[in-house]
Amino acid sequence: MLVWWTTVYYELIKYSRMRSVLILLIGLPLLLILLLGSAFDTEIKPAKVALYVADHGEMRESIDQLWNDDAIKPYVKVLDAGSEKEVQDWVREGIADFGVHIPVNFSKQLSAGETAAWFTYSGRYGEKNLAAEAVVNGYLGNANMRMAALRTLGPAAFEASDDDRSTTQATESPILTHNLGYGDNQGFGKTSALQYYSAAYLIMFLLYGGMSAAIALLNQRESGTLQRLYAVPSSFKANVFGIIAGAMLLAALQAVIIVAFTTYVYGVDWGGHLGWIALICLFTIAAGAGFAIIVSSFVRSKKTLQSLFTIIVFSMTFVSGGMVTGIDRIIGGVGKFTINYWANESLREIMSNTGLSGVSYHVGILGLIALALTIIAVLRMPKVVKYHA
Amino acid sequence: MPSLHIAAQLIRRTMGSRRGLIMNVFIPAIFLAIISGLFSNLEGQKAVIVVQNADSGLMGGYLAAALEKEALYDIQLEVKLSEEELKNAVLDRKADAAVYIPEDYSQKLLQGITVEAGLYRMNEQLWSAALETSLAAEASKLAASASMVRATGGTADLTKLKELLDAQATPTIVAQNAGMKLGDVVSNPLMIGLILMFLMLLASQSIGFIMEDREKRTMARMFTAPLRAIDIAIGNFAGSMLVGTIQLLIVLSLTYFVFGYSPGISFGELLLVLEIFLLAAVGLASAVAGLVRNSTQLSQINNLVITPTSIISGCFFPISMLPDFMQKMANFTPQKWAIQAIDRLGGGGSLSDIGMQLSILFLFAAVMIAFGSAVLRPNQSSKS
Numbered sequence: 001m002l003v004w005w006t007t008v009y010y011e012l013i014k015y016s017r018m019r020s021v022l023i024l025l026i027g028l029p030l031l032l033i034l035l036l037g038s039a040f041d042t043e044i045k046p047a048k049v050a051l052y053v054a055d056h057g058e059m060r061e062s063i064d065q066l067w068n069d070d071a072i073k074p075y076v077k078v079l080d081a082g083s084e085k086e087v088q089d090w091v092r093e094g095i096a097d098f099g100v101h102i103p104v105n106f107s108k109q110l111s112a113g114e115t116a117a118w119f120t121y122s123g124r125y126g127e128k129n130l131a132a133e134a135v136v137n138g139y140l141g142n143a144n145m146r147m148a149a150l151r152t153l154g155p156a157a158f159e160a161s162d163d164d165r166s167t168t169q170a171t172e173s174p175i176l177t178h179n180l181g182y183g184d185n186q187g188f189g190k191t192s193a194l195q196y197y198s199a200a201y202l203i204m205f206l207l208y209g210g211m212s213a214a215i216a217l218l219n220q221r222e223s224g225t226l227q228r229l230y231a232v233p234s235s236f237k238a239n240v241f242g243i244i245a246g247a248m249l250l251a252a253l254q255a256v257i258i259v260a261f262t263t264y265v266y267g268v269d270w271g272g273h274l275g276w277i278a279l280i281c282l283f284t285i286a287a288g289a290g291f292a293i294i295v296s297s298f299v300r301s302k303k304t305l306q307s308l309f310t311i312i313v314f315s316m317t318f319v320s321g322g323m324v325t326g327i328d329r330i331i332g333g334v335g336k337f338t339i340n341y342w343a344n345e346s347l348r349e350i351m352s353n354t355g356l357s358g359v360s361y362h363v364g365i366l367g368l369i370a371l372a373l374t375i376i377a378v379l380r381m382p383k384v385v386k387y388h389a
Numbered sequence: 390m391p392s393l394h395i396a397a398q399l400i401r402r403t404m405g406s407r408r409g410l411i412m413n414v415f416i417p418a419i420f421l422a423i424i425s426g427l428f429s430n431l432e433g434q435k436a437v438i439v440v441q442n443a444d445s446g447l448m449g450g451y452l453a454a455a456l457e458k459e460a461l462y463d464i465q466l467e468v469k470l471s472e473e474e475l476k477n478a479v480l481d482r483k484a485d486a487a488v489y490i491p492e493d494y495s496q497k498l499l500q501g502i503t504v505e506a507g508l509y510r511m512n513e514q515l516w517s518a519a520l521e522t523s524l525a526a527e528a529s530k531l532a533a534s535a536s537m538v539r540a541t542g543g544t545a546d547l548t549k550l551k552e553l554l555d556a557q558a559t560p561t562i563v564a565q566n567a568g569m570k571l572g573d574v575v576s577n578p579l580m581i582g583l584i585l586m587f588l589m590l591l592a593s594q595s596i597g598f599i600m601e602d603r604e605k606r607t608m609a610r611m612f613t614a615p616l617r618a619i620d621i622a623i624g625n626f627a628g629s630m631l632v633g634t635i636q637l638l639i640v641l642s643l644t645y646f647v648f649g650y651s652p653g654i655s656f657g658e659l660l661l662v663l664e665i666f667l668l669a670a671v672g673l674a675s676a677v678a679g680l681v682r683n684s685t686q687l688s689q690i691n692n693l694v695i696t697p698t699s700i701i702s703g704c705f706f707p708i709s710m711l712p713d714f715m716q717k718m719a720n721f722t723p724q725k726w727a728i729q730a731i732d733r734l735g736g737g738g739s740l741s742d743i744g745m746q747l748s749i750l751f752l753f754a755a756v757m758i759a760f761g762s763a764v765l766r767p768n769q770s771s772k773s
Contacts, residue, residue, distance in 0.1 A: 039710050145533060
């Protein structure tokens with residue numbers, strides 16, 4: 001036992017001196033969580049509309065009213081342009097997402113009963129075009145209706161209706177909207193973007209942390225120090241498992257720092273149940289270390305292990321939706337064959353507080369995966385640690 | 390030309406081995422092929438909106454028809470679904486939104502009674518807010534039309550109402566959309582963004598080899614040969630550029646000619662922009678190399694630099710999704726300017742239109758190489 005503890009202790013001291021490894025294992029996930037979490041955050045980002053109103057006729061007042069309406073503010077942000085060319089330039093440069101140019105003779109043409117037009121410039125993003133067009137079409141549709149009424153019913157109808165209209169218009173929106181979802185973006189399910197990516201990158205980097213166990217073993221084998229341990233009057237197995245446990249403790253520390261930092265600095269709600277979260281992290285670390293040891297029993301060189309395992313973890317994260325959400329709709333259930341899927345799902349269920357029955361199911365499967373990988377890793381261990389195996 | 394030999398050696402070290410060939414050429418190419426394959430799947434996706442028009446009168450039809458004008462929605466008219474089933478269709482993700490027009494919709498509108506059509510959606514997003522705005526505008530138009538007809542005739546005269554509604558179908562005021570030719574790289578950057586990321590990874594790797602040379606004193610030993618320091622520096626630098634160019638040519642040809650990806654830019658122009666970007670990437674990698682102790686650290690620190698800058702410069706998703714301060718930070722990354730230049734070319738611009746972007750990339754490269762020139766100096770030992 002003492003041998004084991006001594007090995008663990010010295011492994012940890014060794015890791016504490018590898019500053020760039022620590023930055024990579026702890027700093028990078030925190031940075032990625034921040035970047036992706038804020039990129040896909042909940043707020044609706046309004047479409048920026050470059051607007052140039054050249055018309056100063058009688059319609060000007062209602063046009064100004066339209067664009068200054070508080071009801072459209074969450075969806076459309078107006079940028080006042082100085083000329084038609086500026087509108088076009090802004091849309092082309094990406095300063096604005098949509099452009100509207102109301103020509104100088106708009107009011108005149110309208111009162112003359114001629115065909116009048118607004119010039120619109122669609123930008124790069126379909127969704128933002130949609131929002132801006134909805135505002136433009138709402139106004140033009142209303143104006144068209146008045147023109148049509150003038151033509152078909154005559155001016156009398158028009159005036160008579162005005163009082164009547166004010167009563168109907170006073171009512172609330174004629175559309176009753178039901179929001180069925182929770183959360184903010186469909187891709188993230190019940191969690192927020194920040195929670196979603198916190199879980200995804202915690203798991204991804206814990207798997208990387210597990211890889212450091214295999215790397216430590218290969219390093220020692222390649223430099224020949226592992227073999228010398230046979231000369232020491234203590235259990236060789238205790239030494240080897242001490243090295244692995246040291247790397248796993250590093251990963252556990254990594255988990256504690258990431259969870260604590262995201263909770264207190266980014267304000268991520270991990271949903272309580274710290275015991276369950278610890279269990280998930282433990283299983284993930286064990287699965288990661290076991291998997292890395294299995295891989296290294298086949299490739300046997302540190303460099304190949306690093307690049308192969310990095311590719312595997314990267315692909316597992318990608319397939320389980322850690323980079324692009326909603327990937328499961330394109331590739332089907334492939335994600336279920338990854339470690340990340342089961343760990344992420346259980347973390348997200350804890351975050352969304354949907355009860356522990358679903359959590360225990362996912363954690364159970366994760367535990368089985370970890371157990372299976374550990375058993376295979378132990379069986380393959382001689383291939384990793386013995387010089388001439 | 391001793392520099393050429395040094396350059397050739399660097400190429401052999403990055404791509405000569407089986408591992409190098411797989412990691413630096415095949416994996417990027419396969420990855421890009423998969424991404425472009427996924428993309429063609431994604432492109433057809435429109436928001437599916439199920440519309441149930443239970444209205445017995447004619448107004449409901451007008452409301453439903455107004456939605457069909459929008460090309461970005463995939464409207465499915467259903468007849469049999471109840472309101473509850475519509476709700477479930479949205480909850481089960483079979484539809485992105487559902488609209489329910491009640492049975493007595495026309496009747497109540499004609500009598501001037503307030504009536505609401507129902508809209509079901511998961512949550513408020515920009516497109517679903519736009520849908521709500523359009524629906525509300527259309528519904529209040531119908532209500533106003535009905536009230537006008539009532540005001541003239543005193544009763545609800547259906548023929549007059551129909552006349553009025555049909556007259557609106559041929560509008561006198563229109564929104565003319567002037568077709569702007571815009572590139573679609575800024576809004577759909579993944580393919581180009583990944584190429585940029587792979588280029589940066591490769592540049593950092595070949596700079597890593599140069600560092601390794603210096604660490605192991607191989608570079609210093611080269612002085613036993615009749616070489617000047619400048620030959621070694623030029624050889625290494627040209628080697629890094631050549632390695633990138635070869636990868637670029639192979640990956641680009643594969644994606645262009647085998648997988649049929651085309652951003653609407655000629656091969657030569659794209660290559661030119663990427664080549665200038667490569668210069669900046671080599672500069673960045675050598676500047677980072679000047680800051681660290683050894684080549685292992687270099688590859689780790691480069692991971693820290695490349696992934697985050699690729700995210701904030703909009704290599705993976707449109708930059709407009711990021712908060713404003715991050716968009717400003719993106720101005721300091723070379724990827725942003727390369728993407729912007731390629732986007733302009735895709736929008737029909739010529740090389741003279743992207744002069745600014747290209748000169749920024751050149752400037753970036755110049756500053757970074759000046760910073761990192763220490764790494765190419767053979768006679769200096771590494772800090773340790």
